[in-house]
Amino acid sequence: MKYLYFPGCSLKGTGRAYEESFLAVFKALGLEVRELEDWNCCGATAYMSVDETKSYALAGRNLAIAEREDLDVIAPCSACYLVLNKTQHGLKDNPELRRKVVNALKSAGLDYKGKVRVRHPLDVLINDVGVEKLAKFIKNPLKGLKIAPYYGCQVVRPYSTFDDQYNPVTMDKLIEAVGAECVSWPLKTRCCGGSLTGTLPEVGLKLAYILVKEAKKRGAAAVVTLCPLCQFNLDGYQDQIARKFERVDIPTLYFTQILGLAMGLPESELGIKRGIISAQAALAGR
Amino acid sequence: MSENKPKQENLPRIGFYVCHCGSNISSMVDVAAVQKYAAGLPGVVVSRDYKYMCSDPGQEMIAKDIKEHKLERLVVSACSPNLHEETFRKAAARGGLNPFYFQMVNIREHVAWVHTDKKAATEKAMQLVSAAIARVAFHQALDKKRVPVDPNVMVVGGGIAGIHAALTLANAGKKVTLVEREATIGGHMALFDKTFPTLDCAACILTPKMSAVKAHPNITLWTYSEVEKVEGYVGNYKVTVKRKPRYVKEDLCVGCMECIDACVFKEAKFADKFNQGLGKRKPVYIDFPQATPKVVLIDKDTCLHFKTGKCKQSCATACDRKAFDFNQKEETKELQVGAIVLATGFKAFDPARSPQYGYGRYPGVYTALEIERLVNASGPTSGEITLRDGKHPKAVGIIHCVGSRDAKTNKWCSRVCCMYSLKLAHLIKEHSGAEVYNFYIDMRAPGKAYEEFYDKLLGEGVHFIRGRVDEVTDWAMTPDEEGKLVLRVEDTLAGFVRRIPVDMVVLSTGLEPQADAQEVRRRFNIGCGTEGFFQERHPKLAPVNTFTDGIYIAGACQAPRDIPDTVAQAGAAAAEALALIDAGFVELEPNTSHVIEDECCGCKSCVPLCPYSAITFDEVKKKAVINEVLCKGCGVCAAACPSGSIVQNLFDDDEIFSEIRGILK
């Protein structure tokens, strides 16, 4: 199976560990992944509220490029995944907007038919590859490792394309497939503070603190997520959280990292060391 | 190939009438212009407009005109033929004109009520009028055929609706066969402890009727059976019923339940469907003490004998009446009946489809039907409100509208949940003294003494919070929420979001069509609405009839409904069936098809077309023949006869071609 890969800015920046582990895991699974040539910034959710038409054209350009190859395009970053999905819905439901965006793309020699499918790596792993086939690649199952599965908001809402909005389970299945154990944790899709940690820290930090505290309380050795912004929010601000509330120090990893570990891939290829809160203790301590 | 248009001189004398329908039609269609237009059309000798054509004076006018002007055809443009075609056919007959020399034009539902431009609406009305006037010239005199009606009746579904319908029909002296899919009749009502608003004990008012069914000489009760096929037509249905094996002879077992005690399984191990899985049962079991018929049955999937073949069959030996028969086979029975009443009931909404309530994730979350069993004295906990871990809840939250009035699941209001939530609140408070919170959007208590029941609950100190619960979570935000289930809700009356910690959550799940509603309705050839409930013939004027004559519906299979309305409908359906049977005959619409013998070349193209096998091939004459009693008048064979040798009465080619010509003149 061949896919196109839309990295987006986070996976080249703070989320580099996500890209490394994603590429390493997909290569090991024999899934051919090729970065979308000449992709551009997806505009993320902020730009859409500033100038809708331009943002749809910006995000639409990526779709148009991907469409030339008649392959699914994988967008691991939750914000990119949401924006590309939102663009497809907007262009399908709003003919006026579509006419403007297609004209803009035409001037750049591109066209948009709406054929391309935007996929999430989790959806590909569970639904295209399947848990049985994944099990064959597991070399050292992460026995005894207790994990709190954190989905964040953008992948499940508003378009619950491959999982339930309130109680998503795809990542839980993956965590169990790698031999680890999911703690019962009702805050799977509760807000991680998102960009509030930068703008309204007292609110943003509180939200992040609630998540990590409850995860630890429920016996989780690590939080596993699928969104670079959530990973950054939970992992990056734990020292401020310790000053404001209490020290929790629970590592936050990507599902691709723990899958890589379970597949026996070297930690260096999975960017394990890029986490601010070290995951060594958690991974060793199990 | 000349154009078969009747010549100007031999056109029949046509009477034309256009109705104002009060102002329903005249407000959007210029009826005077239509009347004048029709007056100028060939063949029209009388053209009138009138305020209410369907009224008695309106019909009288028709009858009088027919006599005075020797009218040979009649066209009335008013509402839908589904409403008053019969009315005007009768008016024609009263005037001495064959009722099928009449054609109706729908300028209300299809024109006045749906268009906004008067000029365009009037023009369209004129097109339809010109079509009808061109068509009616080709109408032939026809008569409805009379066919005898079989006096026996079948009732499908043994809930309270089926029970009441069967008893009413049996008391009227009709032979009734009541077919029930489960091992006992009683349906959902048998699960309840009390019923609103009077708090009657469900068993007390239901069991007498169940035993009346068992005892009634006119009722044959087939439980653990399902209807497999329905053939024939109104008054003459042949129904095939499949009877699943109980491995116990019904006529021998008296329900002493000795065999259950003697079963090799010492204690009950298997989830008991009747108690919604809260209780346990053995492979040989009986649903509940008052089950009717009071006969045990063996669950083949859990019984050792059927799984391994190595069981000493202690149940059989314990039975002194020798009622066990392990090689009982599935039986198929055929039955002739004249009318069928469908009372197949509803299915409760599966709350797993709304994961935000945590059903299946949090053990403290129950469905309303599970609570019905907990509060029930004959239930698994003999009426004691206990959580799965045996503790007694100190605070209970009841969430209304689970699955109902929700764009993501079922849009409709399930009509009974507010009332049974109030009832459960009362029972829980009475049995456990716990604090009870009801979360509702709108308190719907429309029935007799319903509102008073709600007042009674307000007086009993139940907390009513108006708001839709967004989430049930076991995440404790504050210490007093530790170990509790917290309900997050926007209290729209108080105007802020609240978090209510409770020990037990009750989900008042709504009502939806049975899982197999689609196959069942296709088997009985009736329609269904977009949500899947059975389609009544008319929501207001024929709620228990269907579009298939002789098939009636009653109770929650047609729409969510409480017990009083269900019983009322069951009585109505029984009355409709009685009306059909006691008439002794039924009139079949004459729009059947027939083969013109000397034009038929015997090519057999039509023979395989008819799903009712009304078309056969006469090997001697080498011609196709249509049995006009079996023919339902769909007209498929008339369209498909390659040499145009099959004619459908009232819809033959000339009539339809003339309508096309009339519209496009």
Next chain:
Amino acid sequence: MNEQFEPKIVAFFCNWCTYTAADLAGVSRLKYAPNVSVIRVMCSGRVDPQFVLDAFARGADGVLLGGCHPGDCHYAEGNYKTLRRMRMLERMLKGMGIHDGRFRLEWISGAEGDKVKAVINDMTKKVRALGPLDLPGKFKEWDKEMEELEAHVNKDSKKGETTHAR
């Protein structure tokens, strides 16, 4: 107000489903375009492809056929016959140069009043965009080429002599 082309569409509705849905649309006072006139048949399977061609030949700009959803037919299988015939008729209409969009087959159940409105409005819009079909007009236009010779030959019949005519 410029004289906008108003298409004339003939519709055949089956009595049990689509005709009842149209009644429901009426009872619910839904508003839709007045361009469609309905002919009631007992089953969509009664509609003979000849009716569709005859409607076009007499000046219809569009023909709409409404029946029950497959599996829901009041007569069990009538609509399957409809589907089979009309799939072939669609090919023949295309072969005779009649744009798709002018003939339309829709499954509409008795409870789908709003679908009647949606289909009628949508079809009216599309046929209006396609413009008039007007076969009667085209037939006259095609036969104009004979007029000159016909007039000429009839004129001669009075005088009896003959000349070649173009």
Next chain:
Amino acid sequence: MPDKPKVAFYWCASCGGCEEAVVDLAEDILKVVEAVDIVLWPVAMDFKKADVEARPDKSIVAGFINGAIRTSEQEEWVRMLRRKCQVVVSFGACANSGGIPALANQFQKESILKYVYEDCPGMDNPGKTRPQPESKDEGRTLTLPEFRGMVRSLDQVIEVDYYLPGCPPTPKIIMAAVQALLSGKLPPKGTVLSPDIALCEECKRKDSKPADLALTEFKRPHQIQIDPEKCLLAQGLVCMGPATRGGCEALCPAGNMACTGCFGPTSRVKDQGAKFVSSVFSNIAPKEEKEIDAVLDGIPDPIGTFYRYGLSKCLLRRKLQ
């Protein structure tokens, strides 16, 4: 001895098969010749147009006109014959419904002329010259008849009294028609002079047709070994018998070939092609759209198949631009 009734034979866009059919009367032709005085028969006798024109109107008892109408010359002839004849009999499928020539109504006039005079294989016409209605040659003007925009049946040009169906009509029904004309015992105007019942009536294979036929595919004649006994439609061939008028004693099915509908429909049918579609596809086996389409693909040229002899009489008359 009063002089014998005059009859005329004429042919328009015709293949000559109908002339053949008259000759096929064999000895019976002598009876005809004895009884009538043939005053026009281009294929066999050298009467000129002037001879016919000289005759007083309605002096010819019956005119048998075959062939479809494509040029202005044919139009002129048939209008003239209409004046000269008391009874005009439309003779054969081309006259009745356009016949094979009418299949050209699926193409515009320009594309036909372009293909014939420029594009067809073997054509060497660099100058793209085309025959002109009028051209000069050494001081003389040469004229050609107008090539009309479409092929018409006879009754789309003149009023027709009777129709003799078939491609060609069989000698049997020709003889019957001539005798009826001579005896004066004629059915009402517009009648088709052949039994008004479908062909299966006379087909030997009728009994082998199953009463529950549900075809799953259609075959072309070259794709199967045709069983000489069994009903041809039941073998998956497109046999138009059920939708075609009888009277030909099912010659083609007897000759192991499916009926192609040349006798036209019965009187109760307005459009033979549409009616055949309504019948034969009602009961093909599949119920899903995709599978239905797969069966329909077995008939690559529906219009050519169902309107092989009758495109002029298709209710749509002709393909639009």
